[in-house]
Amino acid sequence: MAPTKYTNRTIPKVSLHDFENRVEEITAQLIHAAETDGFFGLTNHGISVTEIENMFETSSSFFSLPDDTKATVPFSHLNAGWEKNAQIRPSTGQPDQKESYQMQFGANMNGSWLPEETLPGFKNNSFTFMKQCQEVSEKLMLCFARGLGFPDDYFVKAHDISRPESQTVLRLLHYFEVDDKVPVPEGYYRAGAHVDWDFITLLFQRPGQSGLEICPGREASTSFGLGDEWTKVEPEEGEIVCNIGDLLMSWSDDRFKSTFHRVKTPSVVGEDYFGTRYSMAFFNQPCTDAIIQGPLGKYEAVTGKQFTQAAMNRNFAALKAKKEALEVVANGAKDGAAVAAA
Numbered sequence: 001m002a003p004t005k006y007t008n009r010t011i012p013k014v015s016l017h018d019f020e021n022r023v024e025e026i027t028a029q030l031i032h033a034a035e036t037d038g039f040f041g042l043t044n045h046g047i048s049v050t051e052i053e054n055m056f057e058t059s060s061s062f063f064s065l066p067d068d069t070k071a072t073v074p075f076s077h078l079n080a081g082w083e084k085n086a087q088i089r090p091s092t093g094q095p096d097q098k099e100s101y102q103m104q105f106g107a108n109m110n111g112s113w114l115p116e117e118t119l120p121g122f123k124n125n126s127f128t129f130m131k132q133c134q135e136v137s138e139k140l141m142l143c144f145a146r147g148l149g150f151p152d153d154y155f156v157k158a159h160d161i162s163r164p165e166s167q168t169v170l171r172l173l174h175y176f177e178v179d180d181k182v183p184v185p186e187g188y189y190r191a192g193a194h195v196d197w198d199f200i201t202l203l204f205q206r207p208g209q210s211g212l213e214i215c216p217g218r219e220a221s222t223s224f225g226l227g228d229e230w231t232k233v234e235p236e237e238g239e240i241v242c243n244i245g246d247l248l249m250s251w252s253d254d255r256f257k258s259t260f261h262r263v264k265t266p267s268v269v270g271e272d273y274f275g276t277r278y279s280m281a282f283f284n285q286p287c288t289d290a291i292i293q294g295p296l297g298k299y300e301a302v303t304g305k306q307f308t309q310a311a312m313n314r315n316f317a318a319l320k321a322k323k324e325a326l327e328v329v330a331n332g333a334k335d336g337a338a339v340a341a342a
Helices: 019-035 049-063 122-148 154-158 218-223 246-251 304-341
Strands: 013-015 039-043 081-084 098-104 169-175 191-194 200-205 212-215 229-232 240-244 260-263 277-284
Touching: 013 019, 019 039, 019 122, 049 098, 049 122, 049 169, 049 200, 049 277, 122 154, 122 169, 122 200, 122 277, 246 304
Parallel strands: 013 039
Antiparallel strands: 039 240, 081 098, 098 169, 169 277, 191 260, 200 240, 200 277, 212 229, 212 260
């Protein structure tokens, strides 16, 4: 495999300071970032460093539990619960080396919470943080609505977390420590290259726990971002790294860009981060009955539920194609070995 090419391109930084009085300025900055990089760093957003770190501690308390305990709240078709080494990316054909726990606001979490006595305060702390994330998200939604010519509350209503149709998710992520004294196994990926299929993602990273890389520009989609130029996004204290998802790309008639990203598997001692890595991703997803169609009507109108299902179908189809391609390569290698032996 060819070595990764890197570029020092920096992503835009957008401050939400004095939002009400600066909304037009902020809107212009967000629209520019969405049209170019598809990624931006968010500062002065209202969630303190202490509150973010407290949620990371809450996340760590969950992942430190025995697997047998976490397995009592398994990942379900409702997009909630715990999984480990289970998510396979079409870009790699291999499972990401991580575990995660996904939470929602409504009834989809029925049966997916651990008992209070098992993890005291976990549910309450998580809900508090999720509501803070939603408040930040709604400011972004207002700006994107204005930029696309929709009413200010257009996207906010479509992502109403008080409704049972809500699909918005907070995903806690734990990447396992990698031994820097032995070669990383072939096919080991922390998180393979992918795009998010939601509206917009708010990503929280712990300072010092690097690994996030982005491949700016949707043109990279022809190769899942592999072999293209990547940019490292180092964690900064208190900053939220945001990226446009496929859904907002569609909702903007492809005006905004959904960008490939990954969590790099460490390989260079002294340069890459090999330790345990924690992150948290808040995925803004519209209610299942929300109608999704851009202002120009480039794509046929679909519901939030239909868009989600279509995204899953594309993922499964891509995984099948990747598996078949890997099998062809493997069979070719076997045939070659047989010829050589003969």
